[in-house]
Amino acid sequence: MSGCRGVIVSYMGQSPPSAVPAARQALRVLSHLGAQRGPVPASAVARDLGIPRSACYRILTALVDHGYAIHYPEDRRYGLGYAAYELSSGFSRQAPLSRLGAPILAALVDHVGETAHLGVLDGTDVIYLLEQRAPHRPVLITDVGVRLPAHQTATGRSLLACLPATQLRALYVEDPVYRRSARPFRDLPHLRRTLGEVTRAGFAAESGEVSDGFASVAVAIRDRNGWPAASLAVTFPHGNVPEESWPDLAQRIERFASELGRRLSGAAPAR
Incomplete structure (x- = not known):
């Protein structure tokens, strides 16, 4: 998911406006994971959010790479990662x-x-x-x-x-x-x-x-x-x-x- 990371980073550097939808999709996936009672399949995330499965898998891979999501391979499911918890802790500290x-x-x-x-x-x-x-x-x-x-x-x-x-x-x-x-x-x-x-x-x-x-x-x-x-x-x-x-x-x-x-x-x- 290096492509997605590149899109977000380039947006920080005032790149093309196409970066904004990509960032929004990633945030939608992260928010969706946070609203679930437990880890969920990628197919369910794609279905619930109405995005293509291939795009959903790329976003989830990027979130896993950065610690915001965890992949449970035996269950074929995704859940929130420790980086998301750190965000929550930072919110409380502030x-x-x-x-x-x-x-x-x-x-x-x-x-x-x-x-x-x-x-x-x-x-x-x-x-x-x-x-x-x-x-x-x-x-x-x-x-x-x-x-x-x-x-x-x-x-x-x-x-x-x-x-x-x-x-x-x-x-x-x-x-x-x-x-x-x-x-x-x-x-x-x-x-x-x-x-x-x-x-x-x-x-x-x-x-x-x-x-x-x-x-x-x-x-x-x-x-x-x-x-x-x-x-x-x-x-x-x-x-x-x-x-x-x-x-x-x-x-x-x-x-x-x-x-x-x-x-x-x-x-x-x-x-």
Whole structure:
């Protein structure tokens, strides 16, 4: 597959535009491998992507040569290689969520005048990656690095509501869903009903369940595959935003969440 490598390298040196489709095909094959549950035959890759088998084999050979794919000769299948894992590790080291989220969080706080957070799901917990405190607002429990039960927070509920039912069951079926407040989730069906309300509303909310006297509204941010990547939330004193105004606040948060999702996916800005 030296020919394919030459095409990609020559493109880096401002070669003919024909290099771009070749690079895109290679990335499509790599992305397809990453989306599978296990190694797959080259014929299946070619069929699923609608490319000629000969071209698919050449691309796979190049990916194997560079460590981005592994060939399992006995099974006649291909899977992701160690170089792909290194890319994933590099992505984590560069902390794109924090880097891309910080200016958006600051802009959101300027827009709504309340404290905002960025959190991610980790099992049945939510971890707060960023906090931007609004002027004259107190320190909250949801500080950077804090871990809380996901079902207890608006941030966590917005993320859990994006999960398939099978994934939600896998997270909670073995351990009782516990709560710290006076209104516990007693079972998985109760949690599912709560998350169903989140799905219908398009946002999650909680009032006084994390910090007395404060409420939160959160909107999930999905990655390009529709998986919940993070959640953007605003926390405010009860009297500042009446409950009937929470849907309006959620729509305002959604605009900033959509922009962060666009940046994470690498999509071009809307014109």
